Amino acid sequence: MEKDVNDVKRRGLTEDGLVFVPGLLSRKVRLASGALAHYVTAGETGPAVILLHGGIEGSSGTAGWRFMATMLGANGFRVYAPDRPGFGLADTTKEEYLDPSPLAQIEFIKQFADALGIEKFHLSGNSAGCIMSNYFVLSHPERVLSVAFIAGSFGDITPQERLEPSEGRFTRNPDYVITPFDGTKDSMFELMSGIIYEQKAIWPELIEMRVNQANLQRDARGGPWHSRAILTETDPNRAQVISSKGRLDKLTIPMICMYGLQDVLIPVENGFNQEDSLPNIQFFYPDECGHQGQTDQPEMFNQTFLEFFQKGKVSWETAQWAGVSRRRRINSSLVEEPEGGFPQPIPEAYIDHSTLMSALGKK
Numbered sequence: 001m002e003k004d005v006n007d008v009k010r011r012g013l014t015e016d017g018l019v020f021v022p023g024l025l026s027r028k029v030r031l032a033s034g035a036l037a038h039y040v041t042a043g044e045t046g047p048a049v050i051l052l053h054g055g056i057e058g059s060s061g062t063a064g065w066r067f068m069a070t071m072l073g074a075n076g077f078r079v080y081a082p083d084r085p086g087f088g089l090a091d092t093t094k095e096e097y098l099d100p101s102p103l104a105q106i107e108f109i110k111q112f113a114d115a116l117g118i119e120k121f122h123l124s125g126n127s128a129g130c131i132m133s134n135y136f137v138l139s140h141p142e143r144v145l146s147v148a149f150i151a152g153s154f155g156d157i158t159p160q161e162r163l164e165p166s167e168g169r170f171t172r173n174p175d176y177v178i179t180p181f182d183g184t185k186d187s188m189f190e191l192m193s194g195i196i197y198e199q200k201a202i203w204p205e206l207i208e209m210r211v212n213q214a215n216l217q218r219d220a221r222g223g224p225w226h227s228r229a230i231l232t233e234t235d236p237n238r239a240q241v242i243s244s245k246g247r248l249d250k251l252t253i254p255m256i257c258m259y260g261l262q263d264v265l266i267p268v269e270n271g272f273n274q275e276d277s278l279p280n281i282q283f284f285y286p287d288e289c290g291h292q293g294q295t296d297q298p299e300m301f302n303q304t305f306l307e308f309f310q311k312g313k314v315s316w317e318t319a320q321w322a323g324v325s326r327r328r329r330i331n332s333s334l335v336e337e338p339e340g341g342f343p344q345p346i347p348e349a350y351i352d353h354s355t356l357m358s359a360l361g362k363k
Helices: 004-010 063-067 069-073 102-115 126-141 185-195 204-221 236-242 269-276 298-311 315-322 354-360
Strands: 025-030 036-042 046-052 078-082 119-124 144-150 255-256 283-284
Touching: 004 036, 004 354, 025 046, 025 102, 036 063, 036 069, 036 102, 046 102, 046 126, 046 255, 063 102, 063 204, 069 102, 069 298, 078 102, 102 236, 126 144, 126 236, 185 204, 255 269, 255 298, 298 315
Parallel strands: 046 078, 046 119, 119 144, 144 255, 255 283
Antiparallel strands: 025 036, 036 078
């Protein structure tokens, strides 16, 4: 894989201004709203997978899923990674196409799937894409085959407030403060440094693409992006439509969540708090992994997603590699049980990195 990464880095941007990734195709489709949606796709046959990117400026389907989409496409899936409203090359020609609210984003996902004739699909989202996946499966469970969440919020499912970087005990940088994007490559690099653990994955071409697209969307809306505007509805009548409490934990759709131990932006303790409220979701806490785990640990995430989307559960070997949670009993419907049964939970070990690694026999 390292050869492919280096090869891509030498190729620069495509005519659409995207990072060039062999096998990742740039496409557009007209939605029922009239918006012209941009997406990247891989794979020609098999079940559909829709991948939703994160929510900081410069995010896009290409930026978020360049390491995973082609792998899934080469292994029996039709993969679609759209640029959600306000991001990437999403339509900027009308104000209503820029609506960041959760209900507007849910409607976009539905119209996107409808326009491509995708009745049912596997779903995944990272960061803000995680909560959008949550909102969508709550609103349209009949459309979703399974969900793989990555490092994000599940709405109001847990009573705890969101923990900030300074409260994290696993993060490498508890002093991290998000740097607002100011339209330059330097500030985009600082943003990327907060969400990507493996700095070698922050290619110059990636920065250039993200800056160009972020400025395109910023010019269209007339100001900076406020990422938390996409997370909640302020109108209580609209908010009840996306409430997770007493709903997400009742779904029987197969669901997993991967949350990097070294997440700087939204510390992993936020994952712990949400895991406690979601007995039907199997959590994984991969090591040497930040907020955008599919970029930090592409081979690990690719293998986990491939098994999960193929069989509805993860093999024991892969689950151990991916840091299957030992905070509670492992879910045998989502992870293959090894001969002799699962090891016992060790919730007391999840207090800091050294304690956890010692308990897992890794140090």
